[in-house]
Amino acid sequence: MLRKFLPDEHVESILDIKPDKLRQRGVKALVTDLDNTLIAWNEKGTTPQLVHWFSSLKKVGISVMILSNNSEKRVKLFSDSAGVSYIYRARKPLPFAFRRAMRIMKVTGDEMVVVGDQLMTDVLGGNQVGAHTILVTPIASTDGWATKMNRHLERFILSLMRRKGWLKWEE
Ligand SMILES: [Mg+2]
Numbered sequence: 001m002l003r004k005f006l007p008d009e010h011v012e013s014i015l016d017i018k019p020d021k022l023r024q025r026g027v028k029a030l031v032t033d034l035d036n037t038l039i040a041w042n043e044k045g046t047t048p049q050l051v052h053w054f055s056s057l058k059k060v061g062i063s064v065m066i067l068s069n070n071s072e073k074r075v076k077l078f079s080d081s082a083g084v085s086y087i088y089r090a091r092k093p094l095p096f097a098f099r100r101a102m103r104i105m106k107v108t109g110d111e112m113v114v115v116g117d118q119l120m121t122d123v124l125g126g127n128q129v130g131a132h133t134i135l136v137t138p139i140a141s142t143d144g145w146a147t148k149m150n151r152h153l154e155r156f157i158l159s160l161m162r163r164k165g166w167l168k169w170e171e
Helices: 019-024 048-059 072-082 096-105 119-128 145-164
Strands: 009-011 029-032 063-067 085-087 112-116 132-136
Touching: 019 048, 029 096, 048 063, 048 072, 063 072, 063 096, 072 085, 085 096, 096 112, 096 119, 112 119, 119 132, 119 145
Parallel strands: 009 132, 029 063, 029 112, 063 085, 112 132
Antiparallel strands: none
């Protein structure tokens, strides 16, 4: 059970994920969370670094989609400005939006990478569909109210994993 929450990898920033390395591993699609993964939950626009990162993913032939539990208004605003497709109100960790993304991008779970800042939504959901999961350190140290509740459980799960020696990174 606890294994379902264990990410395959951890990075400080999404920009540390190198598109050519993914491609070499046979990755064909990347699904990413929005809030506190790409930008802080209380900010709106994209950054030149993110625009560059998205375009280098596409350049090596990796399809990209944003999967967010947030509202259409917020997700559309960011995704349109970044030029990336999206699914809003994705209800992660439920598998439906992940499966929809896989159908749209025509990939199987093991050809897909799922990136996000939360174990309870992004990592759990990605693991359930057989994707390679990458946990990022949240951009902002604050969270929206729904995320705050998840963080309590997340800290507990992380402490269990740390005790088992599963985590290879420092908090
Ligand atoms: Mg998030």
